[in-house]
Amino acid sequence: xxxxNENAEILNDLILINNDRVAGYEKxxxxxxxxxxxxxxxxxxxIKQSHKLKANLVQEVQVIGEEAESGTTTFGxxxxxxxxxxxxxxxxxxxxxxxxxxxxxxAAQNAYQMALEEDTLTENLRALISEQKFDLRxxxxxxxxxxxxxxxx
Numbered sequence: 001x002x003x004x005n006e007n008a009e010i011l012n013d014l015i016l017i018n019n020d021r022v023a024g025y026e027k028x029x030x031x032x033x034x035x036x037x038x039x040x041x042x043x044x045x046x047i048k049q050s051h052k053l054k055a056n057l058v059q060e061v062q063v064i065g066e067e068a069e070s071g072t073t074t075f076g077x078x079x080x081x082x083x084x085x086x087x088x089x090x091x092x093x094x095x096x097x098x099x100x101x102x103x104x105x106x107a108a109q110n111a112y113q114m115a116l117e118e119d120t121l122t123e124n125l126r127a128l129i130s131e132q133k134f135d136l137r138x139x140x141x142x143x144x145x146x147x148x149x150x151x152x153x
Contacts, residue, residue, distance in 0.1 A: 007120055008061050010120070010121065010125075011064075014111060014112065014129065015058060015061070015069045015070075016071065017073065017111045018054040019050075019071065019073075025046045028043055031097055032092070032097065036094045039097070043101075056132070060125060095151060098147035102143050105139060106140070109137065109140055112136065
């Protein structure tokens with residue numbers, strides 16, 4: 001029973017991270033300038049990805065018999081607030097938006113890595129989390145590549 005509670009807590013943390021990711025990309029979309037509208041489809045795809053990942057995590061929490069989280073992390077709220085403050089000083093330029101997105105992607109990778117380091121995970125949950133981390137890594141690398149391209153031009 002204790003393992004179930006610990007596993008539900010781990011899964012709920014990842015649900016919150018995906019909720020943060022959705023909120024972060026929604027915020028990024030709202031900051032796009034017209035010349036950066038080409039990023040909107042990518043950000044919408046990232047939002048869709050997190051909704052899919054979250055749905056799989058929620059299903060596993062329900063299988064365990066626990067309640068799934070629905071909010072965002074305190075860190076995520078603070079981070080989105082920081083994006084607002086930072087934008088006042090740096091503007092809503094493409095590089096700043098991509099830097100912020102990469103920061104969020106790094107946070108997601110770290111959260112998934114920490115989850116994988118937990119001893120209580122069942123093999124089934126470990127496989128799911130590993131698969132999701134890999135999926136998110138592709139998104140991270142895409143954002144990083146775009147950011148690097150902007151920074152180098």
